[in-house]
Amino acid sequence: MGVGHAHALYIHEHTPIHRMAPEAKLVAAFAFVAAVALTPREAVWAFAIYAVTIAVLIRTARVPARFVAVRLTTIAPFIVFALFIPFIASGEQVELLGVSVSRDGLWGTWNVVAKATIGATVSIVLAATTEIPEILRGMSVLRVPAPLTAIALFMVRYMELVAQELGRMRTAMIARGYDPRWLWQAKPIAAAAGATFVRSYERGERVHAAMLARGYAGAMPELNHRRANRSEWLMSASLPVLGITVALVALVVT
Amino acid sequence: MHAPDGFLNAGTAIATGVVSVGTVGAALRQTSNHLKDRQVPLAGxxxxxxxxxxxFNFPVAAGTTGHLLGAAMAAILLGPTVGALVVTIVIxxxxxxxxxxGLTALGYNVLNMAIxxxxxxxxxxxxxxxxxxxxxSGVIGAAGIASLVSVVFAAMAFSIExxxxxxxxxxxxxVFGAMVGTHSLIGIGEAVIAALVVGSVLAARPDLVHGAQDLDRSELANREPIKVRVVAIAGVLVALFLATVVSQFAAGGPDGLEKVASDTGIIESEQDHALSNSLFAQYATxxxxxxxxxxxxxxxxxxxxxxxxxxxxxxxxxxxSGQPNQDAARS
Amino acid sequence: MTNPAIAAQGVWFTYPDGREVLQGLDLRVEEGERVALLGPNGAGKTTLALHLNGIHEAESGAIHVGELELNPSNLMEIRRRVGLVFQDPDDQLFMPNVAEDVAFGPANLGLSGAELDARVTEALAAVEAGSLADRAPHHLSGGERRRVAIATVLAMRPDVLVLDEPSSGLDPAGRRELVATLQGLNITQLVITHDLPFALELCKRAVIMDGGRVVADGSAAEILANDELLRNHRLEMPFGFNQAGS
Known part of the structure; x- marks a missing residue:
């Protein structure tokens, strides 16, 4: 299954980036990645600056480099695709190690590899320094509609439980000698998934009853939460300000 | 599976982002009108x-495994609006x-994989x-075919973007030929699994299958054997049909035929990889x-x-509008 | 006559699938009592609990909580007064961490700020779970989960606590701690359970429900010593507990 995404990426540490209010982190990550995405691919120097920046970011957040490298494998299929671009792209052809490749295509490869790697690394740092409910809270501070964040909250709370239910059923099947190797042997495992859906739905009904019992009237209550203060916004802004400046200079220069 | 940052240009990212946000907004308005508070924990x-x-790993071939995209299945179980919302939130x-x-790829990822x-x-x-x-059986068969086509739609949408x-x-x-070709194969797995899951829910709690709400008890009890193998064969037929249509367009001349041949060759040799991990085949043609x-x-x-x-x-x-507040009546 | 803590009179309830779960049920619990509600699976115990704070609506009959008769206009006050602790704590603990979960009820009652924080602290202290405030529910042990689930309703300062199978899934130590916690709470309690020794330890009065009705009501010691009565309603004391309480 490649890299499973069941395991949250959060790494428990005490760094300024961990402590920063989630809404500030979300805005900074989005704005920085957008600046990177807009940077012309020919401005190699700009990507060098980005690389140094995220290296500093990883360091500050105390995220192990190995951890980042392992998580970066989620973009591997796209990198593989990017590596093929020069061979299939049209336009001016150049010789590379005796093979004819497209000049545009080579730039295309570089473009995808550089931007995908930087973008994914920023996402990894965001996820490694922010617990999931915090991310959702940041989203609601940023005015993401309440039903969306509320649904996401329940999803995050129960996904491990649901995955465990599915896992237990599979273990029970394996314990009785089930070892499917072909698609047409998938029926029992799909039936387990169906049963899990029914259980999930019924749990939803019980959770709803439990919420009603405690006075739920259709909207999740506002709880006491800290909001990002001025200095946090300023500190978090340093990342996108740097990114946008570099991107703008790169746009003008190239 | 999920495209990273920088894969498509800024204009496309923004345009798909606008479409996705607009659709999700409309979907939210629609669900909140009808289903109210109960929907939140249930949807979550x-x-x-x-x-x-x-x-979850599903067996595909010779011990290799694949995953579900699940958007069509979610739409059939929960209704298209709630289904699209739920898969959007997952993404x-x-x-x-x-x-x-990627964060800047969310627009097209949500559009292609959820909406x-x-x-x-x-x-x-x-x-x-x-x-x-x-x-x-009719519901189960339709769920399979819909799941197959939904995966092909996703591939087509990506190609157009x-x-x-x-x-x-x-x-x-x-890009189009390789994407749609590969995804017709991936779609077969999606079709079989989704059909089986919908079938098992239908057996236990038919009232939970949104797409079968129009059936009465005796119709639901009618399970004339459309077996896994039949669904798989139907899936292959649909895939062949799509592949033929696509190749009609893509094969413009004698070199087009060559392309199809080498395409299939490559897809086959990379099949395990393509089915387990990647949205893309390698387009070395x-x-x-x-x-x-x-x-x-x-x-x-x-x-x-x-x-x-x-x-x-x-x-x-x-x-x-046809079935006002069915859920509320059940509680 | 003073008002009972809770009273159900002639309550009938049928599920949409046609099961008649409550068939004219009468039950009265006085203030300060701790009552065990026993009965086989399917007797309607949980359904009754869901009626007591208005989650299910009876077809006929009446529910009183204190001086109030349950009706749609006073639903919120009834839900504050009757705290329902569900069988599976995972159904009850749906927020990302313990403190937020305990705050959910009082926040729905309109509390906020320091008042809300104080309520959370008070409720967690009552079940000796203050140190768990920042933990995620899936990182709690079974016993901790149960105690926190109780705190989530205590935070609403209820008049009556209705607990559904509180001892299920607990290890012996967790069960003993739960008994101590419940004994320490100065509040009317209705305890639904299959765990007869637990009922005996905790409650002076026991009620047996079967077929949607109360079939026995009396001193826990007497009811739990009546083997024939227990057997008739698919209940039994575990091996080794012969002649309970005597």
Whole structure:
């Protein structure tokens, strides 16, 4: 299954980036990645600056480099695709190690590899320094509609439980000698998934009853939460300000 | 599976972002009118189910495994609107909390993996159900075919976005042919699993299958044997059909035939990899560099998707107004 | 006569699938009592609990909580007064961490700020779970989960606590701690359970429900010593507990 995404990426540490209010982190990550995405691919120097920046970011957040490298494998299929671009792209052809490749295509490869790697690394740092409910809270501070964040909250709370239910059923099947190797042997495992859906739905009904019992009237209550203060916004802004400046200079220069 | 940052250009990212945000907004308005508070925990926990089902290994061939995209299945179980919302939330959480899929790629990832397959898949489901018998088996068969087509729709949508937003001049036909070809195969797995899951829910709690709400008890009890193998064969037929249609467009001349041959060769040799991990096959072939053909192909695919998504949305609206507050009556 | 803590009179309830779960049920619990509600699976115990704070609506009959008769206009006050602790703590603990979960009820009652924080602290202290405030529910042990689930309703300062199978899934130590916690709470309690020794330890009065009705009501010691009565309603004391309480 490649890299499973069941395991949250959060790494428990005490760094300024961990402590920063989630809404500030979300805005900074989005704005920085957008600046990177807009940077012309020919401005190699700009990507060098980005690389140094995220290296500093990883360091500050105390995220192990190995951890980042392992998580970066989620973009591997796209990198593989990017590596093929020069061979299939049209336009001016150049010789590379005796093979004819497209000049545009080579730039295309570089473009995808550089931007995908930087973008994914920023996402990894965001996820490694922010617990999931915090991310959702940041989203609601940023005015993401309440039903969306509320649904996401329940999803995050129960996904491990649901995955465990599915896992237990599979273990029970394996314990009785089930070892499917072909698609047409998938029926029992799909039936387990169906049963899990029914259980999930019924749990939803019980959770709803439990919420009603405690006075739920259709909207999740506002709880006491800290909001990002001025200095946090300023500190978090340093990342996108740097990114946008570099991107703008790169746009003008190239 | 989830495209990273920088894969398509900024314009495409923004345009798909606007479409996704608009659709999600409309979907939210629609669900909040009808289903109120109860929907929140239910949708949340079924989202947890979709999340878990997506990372669950299903056997594919010779011990290799694949995953479910699950958008069409979610639409059939929960209705297209709630289904699209739930899968959207799964994709957003995967990007933000699991670094899976780029932040600036969220617009097209949500559009391709949630909105289009949920609404488009649901439209196909409703259309196929008209042909199949009114029975549990009919629902199961329609769920399989809808899931297959939903995956192909997702591939088509990506190809069209590529036409507008590629950062490199790779011929559209090459991308389209390889994407749709590979995904017709991936779709078979999706079809079988989704049909089986829907079938097992139908057996236990038919009232929970939104797409079967129009059936009465005796119709639901009718399970004339449409077996796994039949669904698989039907899937292969649909895949062949799609592949033929696509190759009609893509194969512009004798070199086109060569392309199809080598395409299949490559797809086969990389099959395990493609089915287990990647959205993309490797496109190591010379494409047919024919601009008008590309546009015609993109036009047809775009029309198909738009029609399907439109129908899906139409059904979503009609389902709701036709059956006011079914859920509330059950509590 | 003073008002009872809770009273159900002639309550009938049928599920949409046709099961008649409550068939004219009468039950009265006085203030300060701790009552065990026993009965076989399917007797309607949980359904009754869901009626007591208005989650299910009876077809006929009346529910009183204190001086109030349950009706749609006073639903919120009834839900504050009757705290329902569900069988599976995972159904009850749906928020990301313990403190937020405990705050959910009082926040719905309109509390906020320092007042809300104080309520959370008070409720967690009552079940000796203050140190768990920042933990995520899936990182708690079974016993901790149960105690926190109780705190989530205590935070609403209820008049009556209705607990559904509180001892299920607990290890012996967790069960003993739960008994101590419940004994320490100065509040009317209705305890639904299959765990007869637990009922005996905790409650002076026991009620047996079967077929949607109360079939026995009296001193826990007497009811739990009546083997024939227990057997008739698919109940039994575990091996080794012969002649309970005597």
């Amino acid at each position: 926990i079924t989202a947890a189910f979709i999340f878990a089902a997506q990372m 957003v959480v995967q990007a933000l909390a699991f670094a899976d899929g 289009i397959p949920a609404f488009g898949g649901y439209a196909v489901f409703r259309l196929v159900r008209r042909v199949l018998p009114r029975s549990a 590529w036409l507008f937003g590629a950062t490199v001049p790779v011929p559209f036909d090459t 010379e494409g047919v560099d024919n601009e008008s053909l590309s546009l015609a192909l993109a036009g047809v695919a775009g029309t198909l998707i738009t029609l399907a998504v439109g129908f899906g949305a139409f059904y979503a609206v009609r389902d709701r």
